[in-house]
Amino acid sequence: MASEAVTITLSVNGEVTTQAVEPRTHLADLLRMRLGLTGTHLGCEHGVCGACTVFVDGATARACLVLAVQADGAVVETIEGLTDAADPTLAALQGAFVARNALQCGFCTPGLLATAVEFLREVTTPSRADIRERISGNYCRCTGYHAIVDAIEDAAARLAGRGPT
Amino acid sequence: MDPLGAIDRPNSYIGRSVPRPNARRLVEGRGQFTDDLPSPPRTVHVAFLRSPYAHARILGIDLDAARALPGVVLVATGADIATVCSPWVGVLTHFAGLKSAPQHPLAIDRAVWLGEPIVAVVAATRALAEDAIDLIRIDYEELPAVTDIDAALAPGAPVIHSALGDNLAFQLRLENGAVDDAFAAAHAVVEDEFVFNRHTAVTLEARTILADYDASENRLTVHQSTQTPYQMQDVYARHFSIPEANVRVVARDIGGSFGMKLHVYGDEMATVALSIMLRRPVKFVADRLESFVADIHTRAHRVRARMAVAADGTITAMAVDDTTGIGPYSAYPRTSAVEGNQAVRLMGGPYAHRAYRGTLKVVFQNKAMMSQYRAVGHPIACAVTESLVDRAAAAVGIDAIEMRRRNLLTDDVYPYTSPTGYVFERLSHHQCLDALERACDYASLRREQQTLREQGVFRGIGLAVFIEITSPGPAFYGVGGAHITAQDGCVMQLDPSGAVRVQVSVTEQGQGTEAIMAQIAASAVGVPMEHVRVVTGDTETTPYGGATWASRGAAIGGEAVLITGRVLRQQLLDLAAAILQAQPETLDIADGLIVDATDGRxxxxxxxxxxxxxxxxDTLPPGVQPQLAAARNHVPRGQAFAFTNGIQASHVEVDIETGFVRLLGHWVVEDCGRLINPLLVDEQIRGGVVQGIGGALFEECIYSPEGQLLNATLADYLVPMAGEMPDIHVSHVTTPTLHSQLGAKGAGEAGTAGAAAAVLNAVNDALAPLGARLTEIPLTPQRILTALGQIQRQSQ
Structure with a gap:
């Protein structure tokens, strides 16, 4: 049931915003409905599909499993912010996703990219099996995952200065 | 001259793996999925109270507390909605005898499946609407639920729609050749009962609709996550009595569809009704639970099948008996008979035997509705046929690949009419089989299998030959009375900047429709692809057409774009000739330039x-009227469908202690006719394979005997994850259709058509030395361990 709004202040994509939110509002709804950041998608709202994956304080999180009030004081980064900031890891992944056709409908893509960005910041030379393991928390219903693995492999190679394989 | 003419030149984009122009905005988070669009002023949100029972009479509804909640705008029952929306019946006349009952957007008096919407609550926010739903009290009388297909047909079974007399929605019997004689004379007869459990589409973007009725102009604008804007425009016009010209349906980005987003759903119709009643925009976004209980389900079949084989391995006859449960209504406007109809007509399709009998029963039950989903009927036909081919091969002691080589239709039979009446223009079974044998290095896999068996490792190789139905003509729906067009239209114009604007009726759900149409248009006119802008998905700005389903986009929409582009090209050449005082035939267009046809200057x-x-x-010669736009339509006329074919192989390892299946590799060789963009086709094939593997290993809507769906969350319903999937190797054989200039057939169903059969055969091949065999999918660890005798068969 509805209850009194709580005022929170957080940084989203480098801009500080103060919002009055119901305690039951999750971060994804705050991003989408209040801030117009519709690149964060909702696929299941119970933390399984990964479509809503964003960065909270530098680590990936399911925006549907984080209440907005929990993000009070947090630094949140979404696909829009990382794109506009020309994050080099993301840029390499975006280029590879387009070149390899690693997306079809594109609904899962922002969440997948967030997971892949975090992965490639940690691991420079992943095997295909490593990649498959790491992105298993992000569901894709259109592709066969094969092209996504290709694209992440290519991006890793480019970031390591090896060029696409 | 090559029949393709201008598009087959060196600068053609046809056959080139160019990236999709619309992919960039999706990777930057700038998609325009329906729920991403800015809400118009005064938008309100609807949530639905859904039946908690599979079958229940509604004795009373108390809405007072819900109506009193601040922020609630309207609470409407089925009877309220029925005042503005006429009911529908999911039948078509070409399925003789198919019956169904009138269906309303919301249940009235009686709910017939778990999840059927009963009450709609409109409020300022979705959360408030859900709050109000908690305040509604409904007095139900639970009725006996008919869930099992045999029980539904048993004498004395409760009849779901009493006016229909029984629970048998449709039946069909096909027979060709001397079937009984062939079985009597067979060297061996193999026989099995196959069970295919229900699964569902799980599009990551759930169904979403924003309806906006403007009473001042009697105008309805619907933004909707749908594959078929024109079909929905017709549905809204007829069921809400609004002139069709006043209805606009817009489908921007679609987050997966797979055939699920072309059916009429009560909750979506109610959303439109509420917008009309309230004269303001109303939005509905299904949540994941609603998607599981209200999206169509698919593939619920029980098939008893037999195959007769001669001592030399020749298949001489096949007989199948398919019973399929479709929920309480036949879906509208395409019916729920197509799935079973295609399953029994595709059985045995790749093989040369002439004796065939197929019977089909389509049964009502108190479960979610079942209807068309990607590769309609194909996986059923393929799994039954290919599983029996493996058993027949074993019965006569022939290797699986050799068995297929001996029995597949040979190259000299085309055009060929199958025993079930399908006409194949030209298939390439033997080329595909040979290519697959090389691609997976079949002989090596067999040697490795033998070596590992001696070490207690059980690997299997499964083959699946498939035929795919693509590009349906008017005989598919139109002849049965459905307002579902088989044609597609294109309007193409030259903008003042020299860019080419292509408006086309086929839609994009990620297949790459817009890229492919741009490739074809650029090639047909003679301009760089970057100069082509493609517009899709809006009934107001694109010509009328069937849109994207049944693997028709590239073949039918692409042909429309090709012929329109050629008309525009000729218009530009005529104008250029007038300016240059030359004959049009001495000129050519290449890379955005008018050039001399002879030397390219x-x-x-x-x-x-x-x-x-x-x-x-004013600078043109007197009388010259520049023609800068062209419009053409295309509908398949030469054949009912464009059939394609291919073969898949799956390589698996089964852990006989845990029952887990590890996928080691998957290969596909397919023939979709002219390949327009291999990069896009390959991944579409792979995506289809993974959906097929989902059905083979993971995906199942598990119902209790009372009709409760037990696993309606994404945590409980398993879909394939990246870590479980193998690399999928795709290659092509190209047999263009001669019924179009483009020569493209379809590719959307191919992966899904054969993947489950290949995995089923691979698992059974792995388990063969242990005497275990499975004929029910998904192949869960529990079912595998049961087949191995490791655990007891459960009563369920």
Missing amino acids: ERLSVAELARIAHFRP
């Missing part, structure tokens, strides 16, 4: 031609 750019035509027609 540049005469005029298309951009300059466009500038003159738009802004300086």
Whole structure:
């Protein structure tokens, strides 16, 4: 049931915003409905599909499993912010996703990219099996995952200065 | 001259793996999925109270507390909605005898499946609407639920729709050749009962609709996550009695569809009704639980099948008996008979035997509705046929690949009419089989299998030959009375800048429709692809057409774009000839330039031609009227469908202690006719394979005997994850259809058609030395361990 709004202040994509939110509002709804950041998608709202994956304080999180009030004081980064900031890891992944056709409908893509960005910041030379393991928390219903693995492999190679394989 | 003419030249984009122009905005988070669109002023949100029972009479509804909640705008029952929306019946006349009952957006008096919407609550926010739902009290009388297909047909079974007399929605019997004689004379007869459990589409973007009725103009605008804007425009016009010209349906980005987003759903119809009642925009976004209980389900079949084989391995006859449960209604407007109809008509399709009998029963039950989903009927036909082919091969002691080589239709039979009446223009079974044998190095896999068996490791190789139905003509729906067009339209114009604007009726759900149409248009006119802008998905701005389903987009929409582009090209050549005082046939268009046809010398750019035509027609010779737009339509006329074919192989390892299946590799060789963009086709094939593997290993809507769906969350319903999937190797054989200039057939169903069969055969091949065999999918660890005798068979 509805209850009194709580005022929170957080940084989203480098801009500080103060919002009055119901305690039951999750971060994804705050991003989408209040801030117009519709690149964060909702696929299941119970933390399984990964479509809503964003960065909270530098680590990936399911925006549907984080209440907005929990993000009070947090630094949140979404696909829009990382794109506009020309994050080099993301840029390499975006280029590879387009070149390899690693997306079809594109609904899962922002969440997948967030997971892949975090992965490639940690691991420079992943095997295909490593990649498959790491992105298993992000569901894709259109592709066969094969092209996504290709694209992440290519991006890793480019970031390591090896060029696409 | 090559029949393709201008598009087969070196600068053609046909056959090139170019990236999709619309992919960039999706990777930057700038998609325009329906729930991403800015809400119009005064938008309100609807949530639905859904039946908690599979079958229940509604004795009373108390809405007072819900209506009193601040922020609630309207609470409406089924009877309220029925005042503005006429009911529908999911039958078509070409399925003789198919019956169904009138269906309303919301249940009235009685709910017939778990999840059927009963009450709609409109409020300022979705959360408030859900709050109000908690305040509604409904007095139900639970009724006996009919869930099992045999129980539904048993004498004395409760009849779901009493006016229909029984629970049998449709039946069909096909027979060709002397079937009984062939079985009597067989060297061996193999026989099995196959069970295919229900699964569902799980599009990551759930169904979403924003309906906006403007009473001042009696105008309805619907933004909707749908594959078929024109079909929905017709549905809304007829069921809400609004002139069709006043209805606009817009489908921007679609987050997966797979055939699920072309059916009429009560909750979506109710959303439109509420917008009309309230004269303001109303939005509905299904949540994941609603998607599981209200999206169509698929593939609920029980098939008893037999195959007769001669001592030399020749298949001589096949007989199947398919019973399929479709929920309480036949889906509208395409019916729920197509799935079973295609399953029994595709059985045995790749093989040369002439004796065939197929019977089909389509049964009502108190479960979610079942209807068309990607590769309608194909996986059923393929799994039954290919599983029996493996058993027949074993019965006569022939290797699986050799068995297929001996029995597949040979190259000299085409055009060929199958025992079930399908006409195959030209299939390439033997080329595909040979290519697959090389691609997976079949002989090595067999040697490795033998070595590992001696070490207690059980690997299997499964083959699946498939036929795919693509590009349906008017015989598919139109002849049965459905307002579902088989044609597609294209309008193409030259903009003042020299860019080419292509408006086309086929839609994009990620297949790459817009890229492919741009490739075809650029090639047909003779301009760079970057100069082509494709517009899709809006009934107001694109010509009428069937849109994207049944693997028809590239073949039918692509042909429409090709022929329209050729008309525009000729118009531009005529205009250029007038300006250059030359004969049109001495000129050509290449890479955005008007050139001499003989030596390729540049005469005029298309951009300059466009500038003159738009802004300086005064400089043209007297009487010249520049024609800068062209429009054409295309409908398949030469054949009912464009059939394609291919073969898949799956390589698996089964852990006989845990029952887990590890996928080691998957290969596909397929023939979709002219390949327009291999990069896009390959991944579409792979995506289809993974959906098929989902059905083979993971995906199942598990119902209790009372009709409760037990696993309606994404945590409980398993879909394939990246870590479980193998690399999928795709290659092509190309047999263009001669019924179009483009020569493209479809590719959307191919992966899904054969993947489950290949995995089923691979698992059974792995388990063969242990005497275990499975004929029910998904192949869960529990079912595998049961087949191995490791655990007891459960009563369920």
